[in-house]
Amino acid sequence: TWRDISGNLRIRRKFSFSEGLVKTLTPPDQLFGSCEVEAFASRDLKFPYSAIMAVYESEESVSMVHSYSRIYSNIEVEEQTNISEGHEGCWTLKDNDDVYSFAVFHNGSQSTERQTIKLNITNQSGQVKNLEFKCKKLQPYETIVIKPYEIFPEIIDFLNGKEGSCNIHFSISNAFTRMLIGWQTKNKKELQVTHSNFDYS
Numbered sequence: 001t002w003r004d005i006s007g008n009l010r011i012r013r014k015f016s017f018s019e020g021l022v023k024t025l026t027p028p029d030q031l032f033g034s035c036e037v038e039a040f041a042s043r044d045l046k047f048p049y050s051a052i053m054a055v056y057e058s059e060e061s062v063s064m065v066h067s068y069s070r071i072y073s074n075i076e077v078e079e080q081t082n083i084s085e086g087h088e089g090c091w092t093l094k095d096n097d098d099v100y101s102f103a104v105f106h107n108g109s110q111s112t113e114r115q116t117i118k119l120n121i122t123n124q125s126g127q128v129k130n131l132e133f134k135c136k137k138l139q140p141y142e143t144i145v146i147k148p149y150e151i152f153p154e155i156i157d158f159l160n161g162k163e164g165s166c167n168i169h170f171s172i173s174n175a176f177t178r179m180l181i182g183w184q185t186k187n188k189k190e191l192q193v194t195h196s197n198f199d200y201s
Helices: 074-078 155-159
Strands: 002-004 009-011 033-035 053-058 061-066 085-093 099-106 115-122 128-135 143-146 164-171 180-185 191-195
Touching: 053 191, 085 099, 085 180, 099 164
Parallel strands: 061 191
Antiparallel strands: 002 009, 002 033, 053 061, 085 164, 099 143, 099 180, 115 128, 115 164, 180 191
């Protein structure tokens, strides 16, 4: 299922693995949003998770990451085994005159009320900048992109030419909170991505 950034359905397709165990999916032209893959099997696969790799190509780089989030099933929601309070870390910030950092997360199957999202940015000197910003009500399956420099315009001076780190705290509905995180050159020629991990603190 391909959706635009607002969560609106664009295209839904079905395919079979009966003739091969690898499929390549290409986004519709000009789509900025998300792709959800739901897999069904006739036998026990042991790991109930589709092994999906996403490849991001730009003019001067190629980067790849495995699927970083997922929509919870109705059973998980009913049994309250889902985690929708996001406390994500492992987000390295590399903002300078040529590069900006970003993060992406996706809301789940229900809307999420307005909230205050918190960022804790630490530079290599151990200084911490605690930031907050208001986030609008999120529609089902909506995609959110966060660029720290838009919230904290002084980030380049704060990092002082070195890498920093960021933890983020937010809520979504019926979806896992792991984020896509990345770095893009301001001339758009290079892009690198990975995913966040739990903030165990």
